[in-house]
Amino acid sequence: EAGVAQSPRYKIIEKRQSVAFWCNPISGHATLYWYQQILGQGPKLLIQFQNNGVVDDSQLPKDRFSAERLKGVDSTLKIQPAKLEDSAVYLCASSLKGPDTQYFGPGTRLTVL
Amino acid sequence: GNSVTQMEGPVTLSEEAFLTINCTYTATGYPSLFWYVQYPGEGLQLLLKATKADDKGSNKGFEATYRKETTSFHLEKGSVQVSDSAVYFCALSRTGTASKLTFGTGTRLQVTL
Numbered sequence: 756e757a758g759v760a761q762s763p764r765y766k767i768i769e770k771r772q773s774v775a776f777w778c779n780p781i782s783g784h785a786t787l788y789w790y791q792q793i794l795g796q797g798p799k800l801l802i803q804f805q806n807n808g809v810v811d812d813s814q815l816p817k818d819r820f821s822a823e824r825l826k827g828v829d830s831t832l833k834i835q836p837a838k839l840e841d842s843a844v845y846l847c848a849s850s851l852k853g854p855d856t857q858y859f860g861p862g863t864r865l866t867v868l
Numbered sequence: 869g870n871s872v873t874q875m876e877g878p879v880t881l882s883e884e885a886f887l888t889i890n891c892t893y894t895a896t897g898y899p900s901l902f903w904y905v906q907y908p909g910e911g912l913q914l915l916l917k918a919t920k921a922d923d924k925g926s927n928k929g930f931e932a933t934y935r936k937e938t939t940s941f942h943l944e945k946g947s948v949q950v951s952d953s954a955v956y957f958c959a960l961s962r963t964g965t966a967s968k969l970t971f972g973t974g975t976r977l978q979v980t981l
Contacts, residue, residue, distance in 0.1 A: 759911075
């Protein structure tokens with residue numbers, strides 16, 4: 756069974772630029788999560804989707820971050836404009852349904868200069 | 869709110885030594901508890917989980933018991949190997965649709981020959 760796919764694996768941008776990350780969850784998984792992992796810290800949830808609806812986006816900085824999950828499968832996370840403090844690994848995870856075990860992708864490491 | 873506290877690392881052990889990584893939590897209700905592992909250059913992988921009090925999760929020689937009275941979920945292994953070198957994250961999730969994981973800060977384990 757294919758795991759959670761993410762791209763790109765690495766991205767370097769300058770502050771005030773825009774960036775987008777893509778995630779393809781495990782086939783059939785209804786719930787998709789985006790986490791931000793700053794170096795030396797545990798991952799922090801940014802947004803949770805159930806199919807194509809948002810369940811929790813309370814910690815998403817909505818002035819610069821946006822995410823969508825059209826058709827309830829793939830998802831994109833965008834940052835516009837980026838700040839230095841956005842440097843982190845962005846992890847995508849999926850689960851069959853809400854409370855089930857979450858499976859993580861390899862992450863996208865973002866460096867903002 | 870929900871939170872997880874882990875012992876700070878790094879933890880350095882010789883091969884075949886006994887491992888304990890402490891984890892305590894604060895949560896309302898009855899959360900599920902998890903240990904995730906992150907090997908160098910790889911994504912987060914579920915190591916083990918427990919969903920109710922007194923449950924013991926186990927996998928690959930690692931064990932952890934859900935102790936509600938002490939709000940703890942300590943990770944143990946009787947004999948570590950060099951290949952166990954990784955960062956270990958304790959996490960909890962609420963039941964229900966909004967099932968985000970709340971992570972600790974992670975504990976780096978280094979096993980030497």
